[in-house]
Amino acid sequence: MKYQDIDWDRIWREGRAGKSWKKRGNSDWDKRAPSYAKRQVGTPYADRFVKMMNPQADWTVLDVGCGPGTLALPLAPLVKKITAVDFSAEMLNELQARCATQGITNVKSLQASWTDDWQAKNIPIHDVAIASRSMSVEELGRALRKVNDWAAKKVFISDRVGSGPFDPELFKALGRNFEPGPDYIVTLNILYRMGIHPNVDYIHFERSKYFSSREDAVKGCHWMLDSLTAGEQLKLEAYVDERLRQNNDGMWVFTRRTPIKWAVISWEKE
Numbered sequence: 689m690k691y692q693d694i695d696w697d698r699i700w701r702e703g704r705a706g707k708s709w710k711k712r713g714n715s716d717w718d719k720r721a722p723s724y725a726k727r728q729v730g731t732p733y734a735d736r737f738v739k740m741m742n743p744q745a746d747w748t749v750l751d752v753g754c755g756p757g758t759l760a761l762p763l764a765p766l767v768k769k770i771t772a773v774d775f776s777a778e779m780l781n782e783l784q785a786r787c788a789t790q791g792i793t794n795v796k797s798l799q800a801s802w803t804d805d806w807q808a809k810n811i812p813i814h815d816v817a818i819a820s821r822s823m824s825v826e827e828l829g830r831a832l833r834k835v836n837d838w839a840a841k842k843v844f845i846s847d848r849v850g851s852g853p854f855d856p857e858l859f860k861a862l863g864r865n866f867e868p869g870p871d872y873i874v875t876l877n878i879l880y881r882m883g884i885h886p887n888v889d890y891i892h893f894e895r896s897k898y899f900s901s902r903e904d905a906v907k908g909c910h911w912m913l914d915s916l917t918a919g920e921q922l923k924l925e926a927y928v929d930e931r932l933r934q935n936n937d938g939m940w941v942f943t944r945r946t947p948i949k950w951a952v953i954s955w956e957k958e
């Protein structure tokens with residue numbers, strides 16, 4: 689067998705078809721936008737990603753699959769301007785509301801999908817293109833070529849390592865099968881086939897996470913599971929209770945077996 693014969697796009701597509709957690713359409717993301725924004729805006733993930741970018745004051749940045757502005761909000765004061773693109777109108781509403789309250793005026797939001805014609809949408813080429821945890825596409829090679837074409841200087845994308853934010857033990861506790869789907873290694877291989885040899889860095893998190901209440905700790909797991917039966921809800925709570933303790937400051941510390949890890953893949957344009 690030759691490396692060249694491996695169809696990485698097919699591995700990606702078929703891996704996605706078998707994964708447990710499927711969010712396909714913009715209406716799925718619309719529904720999740722408020723809770724996602726509460727969980728993700730202002731997190732250490734965003735701090736670390738932004739530091740890795742070493743942002744420059746004269747950069748224009750295209751943020752594809754920007755969500756509620758996880759990265760656009762902390763980047764805004766550090767760069768010249770940002771075009772924040774997402775196919776979910778509710779995610780963009782979350783972003784705009786935060787820009788308004790924080791007095792941010794250099795972020796322009798635009799509703800578009802990875803598969804739209806970006807030229808027809810008048811999306812110009814930016815200095816830097818980013819796609820953080822947002823390459824949720826059927827045709828990964830095509831999306832990677834697109835994000836590469838829309839950047840003049842640099843590209844930064846992030847992808848799951850293994851199960852990423854998902855907790856396989858939780859699925860097991862509920863008696864559900866868990867298939868995380870393809871991760872960053874497929875992305876790397878497609879880039880390699882495109883002649884791109886990127887840097888890979890990792891964002892690791894501790895296995896413990898702090899919550900201000902037990903209820904928040906339960907919510908911190910609930911997002912992984914869409915609809916729960918009454919029996920599953922009880923199992924979820926038992927799972928959380930088993931791994932939860934209150935520290936001397938009154939914070940609730942939830943400890944999972946698998947730590948969360950993200951890969952940040954970046955490259956410079958030739």
Ligand SMILES: C[S@@+](CC[C@H](N)C(=O)[O-])C[C@H]1O[C@@H](n2cnc3c(N)ncnc32)[C@H](O)[C@@H]1O
Nearest residue numbers: 717753754755758774775776801802820822824
């Ligand atoms: C996991 S969130 C990531 C949001 C943000 N970039 C972050 O790192 O927190 C994925 C985002 O990608 C968007 N998204 C998913 N598929 C998309 C597509 N085909 N076109 C445009 N946006 C998409 C979703 O609406 C969602 O806001």
